[in-house]
Amino acid sequence: MLALGIRYLTGYAVATDAANRDLPEWPPHPARVFMALAAAMFETGEAQEERSALEWLEQQGNPFLRVSEAEPRDVVKHHVPVNDSGAPVKGKKALTQLQSVALGRVRQPRTFPRVRPHEDTVFLVWPNAEPSERERSALASICAKVIRIGHSSSLVQMWLEQAPPECNLEPADSGEKRLRTMGAGTLEYLESMFNKGEIEAHAELSERINSAKGASKRKLKEELAERFGGREPVSLRPTISQWQAYERVRPPKTGQIVASGVFDPELLVLTIDEGPIVGLETTWQFLTAMHKTILTTCDPAPEWLSGHAADGSPSERPHVALMPLAFVGQQYADGHLMGVAIAMPKGVAARDRGRALRGLLYNNQGIPKPVELKLGPLGTWKLARETRPSPPVTLQGPVWTRPSDTWATVTPIVLDRHPKTERAKNRDQWSREVAEIIAESCERQGLPRPEYVDVDKTSWHRGAPRAVAGKSAGFPLMPVKEGQGIRQQVHAWLRFEEPVEGPLLLGAGRYRGYGVCRPCKRGT
Amino acid sequence: MIEALTLDVLKEAVTGTAAAFRCRTQLQPAGGEGDKVFPPTYAGAVYATEMRRLPGREEPVECVLLDSVQSQANRMEEALQQAVDDERLKIPVIEVDFEGSETQLLQPINSRVTSLTVPHRLADAILRDSAVVEEGENSGKLFRDSTYAASWRGTSPANASPIYELCPTALLFGFWGSPEKPGGLGAKFQRCVVSEIVGIDAVISESRQGLRQDPLGIVKRAQVVLREDGAWEVAREEKKGGTRPSEINHGPILFGPTHGGVTVKSAEQMVVLSLPALRRLQFGVNGGSPRREINDAGRTVLAALGLCAAALAAEKGFDLRSRCLLWPTEPQIWEILDKPGAEPKKVTLTSEAAIQLLHEAAEYAEKVGLAWRKEPLVLKPSDQLMQLVKKSQELAAAQGAEAEGDV
Numbered sequence: 001m002l003a004l005g006i007r008y009l010t011g012y013a014v015a016t017d018a019a020n021r022d023l024p025e026w027p028p029h030p031a032r033v034f035m036a037l038a039a040a041m042f043e044t045g046e047a048q049e050e051r052s053a054l055e056w057l058e059q060q061g062n063p064f065l066r067v068s069e070a071e072p073r074d075v076v077k078h079h080v081p082v083n084d085s086g087a088p089v090k091g092k093k094a095l096t097q098l099q100s101v102a103l104g105r106v107r108q109p110r111t112f113p114r115v116r117p118h119e120d121t122v123f124l125v126w127p128n129a130e131p132s133e134r135e136r137s138a139l140a141s142i143c144a145k146v147i148r149i150g151h152s153s154s155l156v157q158m159w160l161e162q163a164p165p166e167c168n169l170e171p172a173d174s175g176e177k178r179l180r181t182m183g184a185g186t187l188e189y190l191e192s193m194f195n196k197g198e199i200e201a202h203a204e205l206s207e208r209i210n211s212a213k214g215a216s217k218r219k220l221k222e223e224l225a226e227r228f229g230g231r232e233p234v235s236l237r238p239t240i241s242q243w244q245a246y247e248r249v250r251p252p253k254t255g256q257i258v259a260s261g262v263f264d265p266e267l268l269v270l271t272i273d274e275g276p277i278v279g280l281e282t283t284w285q286f287l288t289a290m291h292k293t294i295l296t297t298c299d300p301a302p303e304w305l306s307g308h309a310a311d312g313s314p315s316e317r318p319h320v321a322l323m324p325l326a327f328v329g330q331q332y333a334d335g336h337l338m339g340v341a342i343a344m345p346k347g348v349a350a351r352d353r354g355r356a357l358r359g360l361l362y363n364n365q366g367i368p369k370p371v372e373l374k375l376g377p378l379g380t381w382k383l384a385r386e387t388r389p390s391p392p393v394t395l396q397g398p399v400w401t402r403p404s405d406t407w408a409t410v411t412p413i414v415l416d417r418h419p420k421t422e423r424a425k426n427r428d429q430w431s432r433e434v435a436e437i438i439a440e441s442c443e444r445q446g447l448p449r450p451e452y453v454d455v456d457k458t459s460w461h462r463g464a465p466r467a468v469a470g471k472s473a474g475f476p477l478m479p480v481k482e483g484q485g486i487r488q489q490v491h492a493w494l495r496f497e498e499p500v501e502g503p504l505l506l507g508a509g510r511y512r513g514y515g516v517c518r519p520c521k522r523g524t
Numbered sequence: 525m526i527e528a529l530t531l532d533v534l535k536e537a538v539t540g541t542a543a544a545f546r547c548r549t550q551l552q553p554a555g556g557e558g559d560k561v562f563p564p565t566y567a568g569a570v571y572a573t574e575m576r577r578l579p580g581r582e583e584p585v586e587c588v589l590l591d592s593v594q595s596q597a598n599r600m601e602e603a604l605q606q607a608v609d610d611e612r613l614k615i616p617v618i619e620v621d622f623e624g625s626e627t628q629l630l631q632p633i634n635s636r637v638t639s640l641t642v643p644h645r646l647a648d649a650i651l652r653d654s655a656v657v658e659e660g661e662n663s664g665k666l667f668r669d670s671t672y673a674a675s676w677r678g679t680s681p682a683n684a685s686p687i688y689e690l691c692p693t694a695l696l697f698g699f700w701g702s703p704e705k706p707g708g709l710g711a712k713f714q715r716c717v718v719s720e721i722v723g724i725d726a727v728i729s730e731s732r733q734g735l736r737q738d739p740l741g742i743v744k745r746a747q748v749v750l751r752e753d754g755a756w757e758v759a760r761e762e763k764k765g766g767t768r769p770s771e772i773n774h775g776p777i778l779f780g781p782t783h784g785g786v787t788v789k790s791a792e793q794m795v796v797l798s799l800p801a802l803r804r805l806q807f808g809v810n811g812g813s814p815r816r817e818i819n820d821a822g823r824t825v826l827a828a829l830g831l832c833a834a835a836l837a838a839e840k841g842f843d844l845r846s847r848c849l850l851w852p853t854e855p856q857i858w859e860i861l862d863k864p865g866a867e868p869k870k871v872t873l874t875s876e877a878a879i880q881l882l883h884e885a886a887e888y889a890e891k892v893g894l895a896w897r898k899e900p901l902v903l904k905p906s907d908q909l910m911q912l913v914k915k916s917q918e919l920a921a922a923q924g925a926e927a928e929g930d931v
Contacts (some may be wrong), residue, residue, distance in 0.1 A: 005864055007543070007861075007864055008798050009543065009544050009546060009796045009798065009861065010718055010720065010794055011794065012720075016655075043681065043682075043804065044682075044804065045682075071575040071576060071577070071584060072574065073572055073573070073574035073589070074570065074571075074572045074574065076566035076567065076568075076570060076572045077566055077567035077888075078566065078592065078594065079567070079570070080594065081643040081644075083644040083647065083648060083649050083701060084649075088912055088913055095916070098642075098643060101634070103637070103650065103913065103916075104916055104920075105643065109567060116574060116576055118577050121864065144541070144800065145800055145803070145804065146800065147714055147798055147800045147801045147804065148714065148798075152698060152714050152715050153593045153718045155544065155718055155796055155798045155801070157543035157544065157861065157864065158799070159864060161864075203678075250636050260902070310594035390575070426635065429889055
């Protein structure tokens with residue numbers, strides 16, 4: 001086992017996202033950490049044993065990580081004085097004076113994206129690595145020399161850790177995060193990009209030319225032109241294009257087993273990046289387009305994804321469900337759609353999930369790509385995998401799945417069967433029947449029977465549309481096939497004897513956005 | 525009881541395994557807890573805010589940047605400059621003396637232009653475009669062509685002695701450049717000290733705008749006519765060429781929107797001096813290879829310089845900008861961060877003790893062969909630079925300076 005510890009000494013990690021210069025990078029990508037180690041080695045004499053240790057390290061595969069969540073700071077533009085010219089004028093205008101001296105200077109905008117991690121220490125762990133004593137010693141030496149990871153103000157302490165804590169991020173076929181990593185040849189690539197040898201050779205030759213005279217000067221100039229083609233060698237910023245998906249490590253079950261349904265609590269969340277602001281009422285069109293797009297990018301789609309058996313008939317096994325994620329529950333909640341979660345049925349291996357959804361989420365080069373949905377009159381929407389270190393509450397998977405003994409619907413439950421009692425004739429009896437239908441729906445999914453179910457046309461979550469379909473308001477009735485009757489739909493509040501883990505998706509329309517529940521204490 | 529930092533403890537930290545000196549100081553508005561303060565605003569007239577998790581608080585709280593890393597570095601340099609001017613501190617400084625130039629300026633440059641006050645330190649364009657008269661010579665040459673520049677032209681962290689001798693603060697605060705070129709292939713020295721001030725648990729007031737009422741009751745309909753010589757007269761009737769009295773600062777004047785400031789529960793200054801950064805620097809003397817004893821001595825001096833800068837800046841006070849005066853509620857206490865997870869050793873250091881420590885460290889360094897300049901290196905601005913400054917002042921007087929940069 002090999003573990004590297006990193007402590008962010010100022011409490012902040014200042015590093016820019018490789019794909020978007022206006023965002024901070026968090027967690028630190030293994031490739032960035034490796035580049036910091038490489039820089040420390042190159043800048044302090046390039047000892048052979050240190051080089052060998054890094055060449056060994058780059059071949060150890062992708063590390064596990066122990067890293068906390070982090071809060072980003074607003075990315076603002078700082079106007080910093082330039083140094084290519086000290087002129088206090090620009091054209092015919094006098095420039096704003098520096099704060100420290102009464103002379104003007106051109107300024108350029110610069111950003112310094114940063115985050116404040118909840119814990120200032122990060123660990124990278126290779127559980128199966130077996131470094132020799134020499135490699136361990138060399139790596140410890142390099143770690144002690146690392147000054148920063150990211151911007152020059154992102155000061156760190158780095159060391160070899162003997163007893164790292166449990167990791168919480170692991171390499172996976174698909175996952176909520178994608179980090180740049182290193183592999184065989186990365187060190188050599190970094191060295192070639194830095195181009196130190198050529199730069200030093202050019203500088204040395206130029207120095208000799210400056211002090212030479214006559215014929216020897218001419219000869220040296222010829223040598224310079226021949227070797228460098230009239231151009232001065234430069235260092236290039238390295239671009240690491242090897243990416244690896246990471247997902248959260250599930251905590252081991254402690255003695256208490258929490259009941260859950262047929263869906264995996266790890267949701268794949270996509271955020272709506274572009275599109276009109278619409279409410280939950282648009283759920284059916286939105287998720288139908290989403291389902292269609294998923295199937296288009298995975299052909300042939302397995303039964304657990306498509307919801308259809310090999311013969312085309314509807315699958316009788318649990319399959320992927322789509323959940324609309326909308327702003328509900330808060331004081332000013334208005335129910336507008338913010339994203340969608342893909343809930344996988346339990347029992348599908350991570351590798352199979354990754355393979356099936358790769359075409360949806362990544363291009364041929366393995367780079368994340370937006371998901372484009374065409375919704376006719378509602379225009380074209382673009383969604384992206386949610387990877388922010390601190391996304392809005394609505395777009396955090398655990399908000400929809402954390403164990404709770406009380407739950408309430410955000411979208412109405414479409415009843416699996418018609419109640420025998422008519423609501424208008426006997427409301428109490430009708431309510432009891434509907435509660436029973438909902439309880440059965442829970443049991444069919446492997447959930448415990450709720451000890452109490454309350455039903456109403458209005459959701460207990462502020463901002464969610466009512467279960468009454470109307471011309472101007474209310475959640476639309478679920479479309480049905482020709483010849484089938486319209487199904488009743490209700491909002492519900494459920495209480496279980498013990499906490500159950502989500503996602504809780506109930507009723508007939510549960511695969512397409514109906515019956516979506518969220519933890520809810522009554523009165524909140 | 526927390527002990528005062530001694531030179532031995534400082535040396536032990538620098539030469540051992542310690543990672544950093546860190547100081548966290550709690551501050552309050554000078555007007556008392558809960559008083560409003562005004563953070564810096566950035567492009568788009570926004571504050572830089574973040575959420576932070578605090579012990580005992582279930583939800584994260586909003587915090588706001590009160591003084592950035594770059595601004596704190598400038599304040600530490602200004603504090604060092606002040607101590608040099610007051611003759612409390614002796615460190616090498618490069619000065620550009622604007623007095624006595626043949627070019628007459630509209631406004632003399634009264635502010636100190638030194639390696640501590642120019643933005644890019646030793647590599648700054650102002651130094652680059654200034655001239656120096658070298659020892660034994662009668663006429664000046666551009667700094668970039670001088671032997672001083674030649675001495676640091678090929679420097680790197682593996683050979684930091686020329687810069688230690690000439691401008692050690694550049695090694696502490698970091699810089700990038702060469703005598704000829706900005707950035708590019710020049711020397712690159714990472715900063716060793718980072719400081720920032722953040723307001724904790726901030727409540728941001730709304731922007732305000734309003735109307736300044738004219739005490740003479742002049743209304744905006746009472747137009748005036750402006751003349752070319754700057755004088756004005758009342759327009760006889762509303763006609764072309766007339767303008768509102770607010771153009772000449774009469775009548776009601778709309779102002780804003782202006783920021784309403786913030787209230788914070790407290791503010792925290794965090795200063796970190798990185799010891800791995802100092803250990804990266806090596807100091808050869810007399811053309812020889814760096815030796816352990818000399819390296820240790822040079823790094824100890826720079827560590828003392830960093831602590832001195834922080835102490836002097838704190839002594840100067842935390843008057844960050846208009847309506848943002850903070851006051852420390854506790855003395856500066858430094859933690860020496862060493863083994864991860866272990867309780868750090870704590871030490872105190874007053875500004876006087878810090879100056880004493882720095883002088884002792886520098887004396888010891890000189891004994892082992894690493895010396896720095898005793899007197900400031902004085903440069904004169906080149907004729908071209910003076911002409912540019914003159915032109916800038918004339919343009920500013922005629923047109924008003926172009927507003928570029930932070931609010």
